[in-house]
Amino acid sequence: MPNLTAPAHLPWTAPTASGPVTATVRLPGSKSMTARALVLGALSLGASTLRGPLRARDTELMAAGLRAMGSHVSTADDNLWLVRPRPLGGPARIDVGAAGTVLRFLPPVAGLADGRVTFDGDQRARTRPMAPLIGALRSLGARVDFTAGLPLTVHGIGRVTGGSVTIDASASSQLLSGLLLASPEFDRGLSVRHAGPPVPRAPHLRMTVQMLRAAGAGIDDSRPDVWVVEPGRLHGRAWDIEPDLLGAAPFLAAAIVTGGTVTVAGRPRSGIQAGARLLELLRDMGGSPAVTRHGLVVRGTGTVHGVTADLTDVSELAPVLAALAAVADSPSHLYGMAHLGGHETDRVAALVEGLTSLGADVTQDHDGLRIRPRPLHGGTFATHDDHRLAHAAAVIGLAVDGVRLDDVTCTAKTMPEFPRLWSTMVHGPGSVGGQG
Incomplete structure (x- = not known):
């Protein structure tokens, strides 16, 4: 029987990219x-x-x-x-x-x-x-x-x-x-x-x-x-689990932040996830996304654009998009997020806290965030045991030296290999980010 208790907290310093990131990432299933x-x-x-x-x-x-x-x-x-x-x-x-x-x-x-x-x-x-x-x-x-x-x-x-x-x-x-x-x-x-x-x-x-x-x-x-x-019996079948597109979001965002090219291998066949909306938002924020025979590909220029976006249907993307907005070249308004108070933590309030701790100008309105970019600095980003907040901090860490997550083990909720996958994407095999 596997150990299902929450792992002990482990601080982690997000790796900073020294240039454009070019990588192919294989992610776990949805x-x-x-x-x-x-x-x-x-x-x-x-x-x-x-x-x-x-x-x-x-x-x-x-x-x-x-x-x-x-x-x-x-x-x-x-x-x-x-x-x-x-x-x-x-x-x-x-x-x-x-x-x-x-x-x-x-x-x-x-x-x-x-x-x-x-x-x-x-x-x-x-x-x-x-x-x-x-x-x-x-x-x-x-x-x-x-x-x-x-x-x-x-x-x-x-x-x-x-x-x-x-x-x-x-x-x-x-x-x-x-x-x-x-x-x-x-x-x-x-x-x-x-x-x-x-x-x-x-x-x-x-x-x-x-x-x-x-x-x-x-x-x-x-x-x-x-x-x-209708009442009736379901039938057992073989399920092919698609790569997790929500989990793909921070990796694809890395291409936009660094001006690189990131491919998430394994093209979803059924379109059962919110892939089209993800790619639309990444395009609006400065990426050039494409679905190829190799998987989902996003190319960036190193310039991130602000965006006004209703995230009601894709609110799980809010932390990564807020991270992109914090390093953008113009203000952003992300809304349709009021229900995020009922997730692992109050994600909207936690994003305000975390982004502000790194120097961002962020205000919370009745159902979202207004983010006005300004120079950021390193610091400790509180993840509140929330994997999506950890993803957001990692994205900012690509462009800002010294972004320290107070806990990276929360990523085990949906992607236990996140620290290794992220560090390998940024610095190549053998790198696992910084601890302590």
Whole structure:
């Protein structure tokens, strides 16, 4: 059994580029696809395989949570994971860590288990928005002990009635995805309507719908903010996990900052991630992106442009884009980010703190940031146990000497090899950045 506890903090000095960076980087698989494939595999008839999955703390926690409820999940082979469904049951205790996917995807699955399933996690997970999902599960027939946060307990009876429910998923698209992934197994399926401000990170919700269909679910999403899932059995299948485009963002941004060329090997085939929007934003900020037979390629000139951009659908990119904006040649306004207060940390406030500590002129408005570039200096960037903040600090460190992350181990959440991959990209093999 792997050690799933959060690793001890480790300071790390981000490497500074001495010239244009030219590199080809092979990144691990998408966390979002890996998590969904694991859940769908556990609920399907027949075995499922995941080729090229992400092995990281979040996905290991997901696999461990499914195992705790009785599923067979083999992760012995780094490149090919196997999921064999078995009757789900309890009692079980599931550690969600700081993973929103485990926190939101597994309670609906626990409703299908026969027995008590208790969830707990890291301190930050105990305050992440859950009430809309719990209210929906109760309306659909599940018994859940829940007050204001974790721990929570689902008392499964082996079935969930299902039916119609309304939910405000404006805090996270995961609240909807969690319901949808389990819903084919509900007795009456699911008809869910979102009522509230726009759902953030819509590409992740579209990923859920596409992967459900690929597993055989009957799902109708033709009406805005309404999803109807027919009851029925999912089928095990082989999943080819695409390279993680969110994880690719800081590497591609490195080309823009340094005036170099960075290729992320492995061209996604299905377009299931938010790739088009990522490349559009990188183009607006001074890069020349292209999709080639070798992968995603971005070329830069060394000049970064400011941008005004709505990040509602791609808010996970906000830290890296804010880092680019801090070294740009003109001001930026990044908005559509209000919901980021419910992530691993309050990302908007943390970005203001971190960027300001390096000399940036940053102000927070009601749903985003205004960044006015000025000369930056080295200093300690607080990552707040948030992998995306660590990525942002690394991007700034390319152009600013002496940027020190107070902790780089938080990148293990989605990319345990980040320090090695980043340092190799900047300085070549054998370099792993600076510690201490």
